[in-house]
């Protein structure tokens with residue numbers, strides 16, 4: 001999501017031509033984002049992820065780019081560490097990964113280390129791009145309004161925007177833009193009975209913090225709205241992802 005915005009941002013703010021940019025995809029998953037970036041013109045990319053299983057899929061998916069050398073390296077590594085003592089990168093991208101770092105009761109020390117380490121591996125004028133959900137983005141999802149308890153617990157994993165801003169400054173990075181990306185993270189985001197289906201819930205770690213009591217309350221709320229023939233309208237009224245965004249792209253320059 002937002003690959004076109006990421007590419008335009010690199011074109012606008014990088015001192016280098018796209019063909020010369022070396023980008024690190026930190027927390028690359030199965031490589032979808034890297035693949036899309038390559039298809040949009042990135043010619044040199046390094047991928048890291050904590051999970052070897054994810055990397056195996058990424059290696060399979062991007063095999064022809066690995067053979068051609070466009071993918072320079074695929075490394076198993078766990079953020080906040082960035083094991084690149086001898087490499088300097090033009091762009092570091094963290095897409096939908098930083099909420100996996102320990103939030104330490106709202107301390108976000110691992111997030112701070114990840115930002116510091118990214119700054120250290122960047123060339124001067126290099127870019128740090130972070131795609132993350134903020135509290136505001138999260139609360140734009142209709143299902144976050146079903147049960148405030150789940151939302152409150154889940155929000156603790158996500159640093160507020162002012163925390164990001166503080167960490168960028170301390171790491172010597174200038175925040176150039178924070179761009180709200182509109183749309184939905186899941187294809188069937190608006191499925192009204194989605195919260196009642198485990199396979200739908202499994203696509204979003206939001207539900208992992210829900211207790212049995214929380215889930216009972218969600219079921220009751222959905223039933224009540226459905227019985228009143230109000231469910232679809234309630235979802236439309238309570239979802240702001242199309243208007244206000246579902247994720248934020250932070251654009252920082254060293």
Ligand SMILES: C[S@@+](CC[C@H](N)C(=O)[O-])C[C@H]1O[C@@H](n2cnc3c(N)ncnc32)[C@H](O)[C@@H]1O
Pocket residue numbers: 026027028029030032033048049050051054077078079080094095096097100101
């Ligand atoms: C939601 S996926 C995002 C994948 C990809 N960046 C994207 O935007 O499509 C999160 C990925 O982060 C990885 N991950 C979780 N914790 C990590 C850590 N501490 N260091 C590196 N990768 C991590 C997971 O293995 C998973 O592949």
